[in-house]
Amino acid sequence: MTFELARRLETLRSQGLYRHRLTLETPQTVNITVRGRSLLAFCSNDYLGLAARPEIADAFMDGLRRWGTGGGASHLVNGHFTPHHELETALARFTGRPRALLFGSGYAANVAVLSVFGGMATSVLQDRLNHASLLDGGLLSGTRMVRYLHNDPGSLETHLGRAGDAPLVVTDGVFSMDGDLARLPEIAALTRAHGGLLVVDDAHGFGVLGERGTGSVGHLGLDSDDVPVLVGTLGKSFGTSGAFVAGSEEVIETLIQFAHSYIYTTSTPPALACATLKALELLETADTERAHLSALISTFRTEAAGMGLGLMDSQTPIQPVLLGDNDRAVAASAFLEDQGLLVRAIRPPTVPRGTARLRITFSAAHTHDDLARLLCALKAAKDRGIL
Numbered sequence: 001m002t003f004e005l006a007r008r009l010e011t012l013r014s015q016g017l018y019r020h021r022l023t024l025e026t027p028q029t030v031n032i033t034v035r036g037r038s039l040l041a042f043c044s045n046d047y048l049g050l051a052a053r054p055e056i057a058d059a060f061m062d063g064l065r066r067w068g069t070g071g072g073a074s075h076l077v078n079g080h081f082t083p084h085h086e087l088e089t090a091l092a093r094f095t096g097r098p099r100a101l102l103f104g105s106g107y108a109a110n111v112a113v114l115s116v117f118g119g120m121a122t123s124v125l126q127d128r129l130n131h132a133s134l135l136d137g138g139l140l141s142g143t144r145m146v147r148y149l150h151n152d153p154g155s156l157e158t159h160l161g162r163a164g165d166a167p168l169v170v171t172d173g174v175f176s177m178d179g180d181l182a183r184l185p186e187i188a189a190l191t192r193a194h195g196g197l198l199v200v201d202d203a204h205g206f207g208v209l210g211e212r213g214t215g216s217v218g219h220l221g222l223d224s225d226d227v228p229v230l231v232g233t234l235g236k237s238f239g240t241s242g243a244f245v246a247g248s249e250e251v252i253e254t255l256i257q258f259a260h261s262y263i264y265t266t267s268t269p270p271a272l273a274c275a276t277l278k279a280l281e282l283l284e285t286a287d288t289e290r291a292h293l294s295a296l297i298s299t300f301r302t303e304a305a306g307m308g309l310g311l312m313d314s315q316t317p318i319q320p321v322l323l324g325d326n327d328r329a330v331a332a333s334a335f336l337e338d339q340g341l342l343v344r345a346i347r348p349p350t351v352p353r354g355t356a357r358l359r360i361t362f363s364a365a366h367t368h369d370d371l372a373r374l375l376c377a378l379k380a381a382k383d384r385g386i387l
């Protein structure tokens with residue numbers, strides 16, 4: 001076997017980088033069952049607890065009865081339905097942009113944006129901690145790509161100086177593995193000053209930050225001149241599936257005409273758009289959930305800092321505990337699992353080498369008792385030298 005699959009897999013194992021899937025035997029809530037065991041989970045991106053909400057399931061089922069199960073064709077042939085149109089209109093209103101365009105996943109949306117606008121750019125400048133889908137899309141663009149220092153406007157400025165007259169600048173709004181907020185006002189100002197186009201992927205900001213859950217961009221009060229291309233995903237706070245790009249008439253029409261990951265793929269089930277319309281309504285009015293999340297986050301940070309845990313600079317529901325070594329992160333995760341808690345170890349290449357971590361995430365569905373259980377288990381791990 002010339003591909004040497006067994007050897008490659010063994011290498012991963014020996015480096016502590018082998019990944020295993022868990023099979024959930026219950027819906028995506030904070031209390032799940034895996035291999036017959038109940039676990040309190042702190043690792044999903046379902047920040048508002050919408051993934052298993054009955055109102056959204058009802059909207060999905062009503063949609064299924066009315067529209068059937070499949071889109072049946074791509075959007076440009078005859079797979080574009082009234083619910084898709086209604087959801088795009090609602091997402092445009094929600095983000096305060098003229099148009100929005102639906103995609104089957106955030107991965108597909110980012111590949112579309114980066115391949116099309118990156119392909120027209122003189123350079124593609126990306127934060128070095130951007131999501132893998134943005135980096136992959138950048139490679140597909142065929143344009144010279146530079147990764148500037150994480151959330152560092154000085155580094156961005158240096159690279160903009162050599163980036164030609166039409167740079168594409170790309171950043172996560174909230175960084176998925178660190179939880180910190182991008183310095184968007186400075187990044188937007190620099191991008192404009194250099195005649196560039198800014199793309200913000202706010203997968204982890206929507207629903208959590210800003211008035212009505214309008215995300216990092218809403219939270220920081222930036223408009224569509226600052227952030228002309230805004231990407232959001234629907235599988236995180238929205239609790240459903242898919243993604244959208246919001247922007248001007250020209251931005252959206254350009255994607256429709258040129259983006260292969262939009263054109264050459266079947267539309268998502270129209271019933272899914274019915275479910276997401278309901279999710280959007282719940283997300284916009286989830287002020288109580290957002291306030292509860294903030295309270296959980298601030299208590300966690302105070303208590304965890306008191307224990308001397310390696311917290312990161314994050315005010316969002318993503319609260320990683322940095323460990324560094326891969327095996328240590330895996331051992332810490334296993335210890336917590338023994339205590340009935342599910343927190344997954346995140347290792348390279350998802351994060352840079354030497355920065356393996358526990359990625360703790362909070363959901364509005366967690367109670368203060370759940371948080372107390374987590375803190376108690378972290379304390380026990382700390383006392384045993386595991387953290």
Ligand SMILES: *Cc1c(COP(=O)(O)O)cnc(C)c1O
Nearest residue numbers: 105106107131176203233235242
């Ligand atoms: C999850 C995520 C994506 C991918 O979205 P999917 O809908 O899961 O494909 C893109 N960007 C960021 C920052 C993400 O965290």
